[in-house]
Amino acid sequence: MKAMLQCMSHTPLKGYFDPSPDVVGxxxxxxxxxxxxxxxxxxxxIYLFAPDHYNGVFLDLMPQFCIGMGATSVGDYMTPDGPLDxxxxxxxxxxEAVIDCGIDLAFSYRxxxxxxxxxxxxxxxxxxxxxxVIPIMINAVAPPxxxxxxxxxxxEALGRFAGHEHERVLFIGSGGLSHNPPIPAxxxxxxxxxxxxxxxxxxxxxxxxxxxxxxxxxxxxxxxxGDGGLHALSPEWDRAFMRQVQARDWSAIDAYRNDEVSxxxxxxxxxxxxxxxxxxxxxxACAQGWKAEARYYRPIPEWVAGFGALSGYSHEGPSxxxxxxxxxxxxxxxxxxxxxxTSDESA
Ligand SMILES: O=C(O)CCC(=O)/C=C/C=C(\O)C(=O)O
Ligand SMILES: [Fe+2]
Numbered sequence: 001m002k003a004m005l006q007c008m009s010h011t012p013l014k015g016y017f018d019p020s021p022d023v024v025g026x027x028x029x030x031x032x033x034x035x036x037x038x039x040x041x042x043x044x045x046i047y048l049f050a051p052d053h054y055n056g057v058f059l060d061l062m063p064q065f066c067i068g069m070g071a072t073s074v075g076d077y078m079t080p081d082g083p084l085d086x087x088x089x090x091x092x093x094x095x096e097a098v099i100d101c102g103i104d105l106a107f108s109y110r111x112x113x114x115x116x117x118x119x120x121x122x123x124x125x126x127x128x129x130x131x132x133v134i135p136i137m138i139n140a141v142a143p144p145x146x147x148x149x150x151x152x153x154x155x156e157a158l159g160r161f162a163g164h165e166h167e168r169v170l171f172i173g174s175g176g177l178s179h180n181p182p183i184p185a186x187x188x189x190x191x192x193x194x195x196x197x198x199x200x201x202x203x204x205x206x207x208x209x210x211x212x213x214x215x216x217x218x219x220x221x222x223x224x225x226g227d228g229g230l231h232a233l234s235p236e237w238d239r240a241f242m243r244q245v246q247a248r249d250w251s252a253i254d255a256y257r258n259d260e261v262s263x264x265x266x267x268x269x270x271x272x273x274x275x276x277x278x279x280x281x282x283x284x285a286c287a288q289g290w291k292a293e294a295r296y297y298r299p300i301p302e303w304v305a306g307f308g309a310l311s312g313y314s315h316e317g318p319s320x321x322x323x324x325x326x327x328x329x330x331x332x333x334x335x336x337x338x339x340x341x342t343s344d345e346s347a
Contacts, residue, residue, distance in 0.1 A: 001163055003290065004041050005282040005312030006034055007173035007245070007275040010050075010119040011303040012077035012181075012213070017220045019302040030296045030309055031123045037311070038124050043170035045090065046125070046133040047162055047281060048117055049155070049274040050174040051140035053183055056112035059199045063106030064146045065154055067095050068135040071111040073128055077213060079118035085129040094134055094161050101157035101333035103150075111135060112202070116271075120174035131170075138277060140175065140270035141183055142198075148261075149254040151273035155280030156335050163285030171285070173278030175271025177238035177306035178299075180231035182219040183268065224301040231266035233299040238265070238306040241272060242294040245279050245310055250337045265306070275310065282312050284335065289315040 008030075018024050055074050057063060068084070069091045075081025091107075098105050117135055121128050136158070138151060155171075162169050189195050197204070204212070222228030244252045253276055261269050282290055296309040 001166065001285065001314070002041075002168045003163070003282055003285045003312075003314040004037070004043065004170045005173075005278055005290070005292065005310070006038065006124055006170065007278055007311070008034065008120065008124075008309040009176045009305050009307040010116060010174050011176075011300075011305050011307070012115050012119075012216060013220050013303045014119075015078050016213075016217045017224070017302050019300050023298065023300060026298070027296075027307065034124050034309070034311070035126065038170060041168065041170060043131055044166050044168045045087065046131050046170045046172060047136065047158060047278070048120060048133050048172045048174065049136050049138055049277045049281075050113070050116040050120060050172075051271045051274060052116060052137050053114055053141060054198055054201055055114035057137065057139070058201055059142060059186055062139060062142045063137070064139045064150075065103065066106040066108055066111065066137040067091055067098070068111030068113070068137075069095070069107055069109045071108075071113050071117075071135045073118040074112050074114050075118070076114045076209065079115045079122060080128055082128055084113070084117070084121070084135060085132050086134065087132045090132070090165070091134050093165075094158060097161035098154065098157045101160070103154050103157050105154070111137070113137070116174055120172050124172065136277070138273050140268060140273060143185075143187070143258075145258050145270050146273070147258060148256040148273055148276055151276045152250060152253055152280040153338070155277035156284040157333065158277070159281030159284030160332065162281060163287070169285060171278040171281045173275035175274040176268055177241060177272055177308050178234035178265035179268045179271075179305045180266030181268055181304045182216055182230065185267070220302060220304050223304050230304065233301065233304075233306045234265040235297070235299050235306060237269070238297060238299075238308055242297060242308055242310060245275055246292045246294045248279065248283060248288075248292065250280070254337070279310075279312065282314075286314040291315070
């Protein structure tokens with residue numbers, strides 16, 4: 001079994017409000033290099049962990065984790081709309097295995113995904129449907145949120161399944177490090193239109209989507225100019241987190257507390273749980289036989305993003321049973337990290 005990991009920040013602001021050409025070029029070089037690596041690797045399937053931003057899931061029924069048995073991109077910002085190539089039976093088997101490991105994964109046979117998924121697919125593979133993909137949404141915008149530890153456990157359960165299923169698997173974590181884009185919250189929203197959009201904002205009119213996107217661009221302009229009231233980027237938080245993922249320091253990752261993360265680095269920093277889940281999936285699929293490499297970091301105020309990228313590569317493995325012999329019909333669920341930790345699942 002061979003596995004690859006690609007974690008990268010995303011931003012809806014690319015192309016709308018950009019940093020200087022040299023920074024745009026630097027990120028474009030990064031994206032091109034990742035796309036080339038992915039093309040050479042030629043994954044049999046991709047497991048993509050990403051957040052939603054009130055485009056696919058809403059407060060009328062907000063899952064913490066949701067796997068798509070079928071999925072369509074809504075086409076927000078500059079991403080294309082249209083179907084992803086989701087292998088339904090594989091997604092069903094994956095959901096069963098993850099749930100069997102004690103992770104209560106929601107599922108959707110008609111999942112709608114936004115730029116959180118679409119930008120990663122288009123940039124890393126060239127299209128929404130270049131490869132079969134299993135999309136897994138992690139709620140990063142609507143408190144109460146799951147913990148970093150629970151995201152790690154989700155990734156582990158999924159990685160154990162994937163490690164036994166495939167010869168060449170790519171795990172992607174799409175989302176930010178420190179950042180606080182202008183995403184409304186039910187706790188502070190007072191405009192009935194905004195409240196309704198958060199609760200049940202599916203299928204906005206083109207005019208409503210356009211107005212929303214214009215507000216985001218205006219907020220980014222204000223942020224880059226030094227005002228606007230959004231939380232500052234936190235390169236210190238970002239670099240420490242990237243070091244921990246690279247070192248696969250699961251105890252440090254499990255120890256993050258949601259309120260402290262929001263306070264230190266901004267409300268959308270919880271998107272970093274996509275990296276945690278993807279890296280934990282890699283760890284489980286490769287039975288720890290892999291290496292991680294933090295490859296890019298820069299705070300980019302124009303994109304309201306601590307923008308980073310980290311990759312991982314499995315050591316060469318003889319067969320897809322690298323993940324360790326599993327008893328027929330059932331995968332081992334508990335990891336070393338959980339065996340040595342407490343039995344508190346709710347942290
Ligand atoms: O309602 C909106 O469109 C709010 C803006 C929004 O969704 C911003 C998203 C930003 C990111 O996805 C990001 O920086 O990660
Ligand atoms: Fe995002």
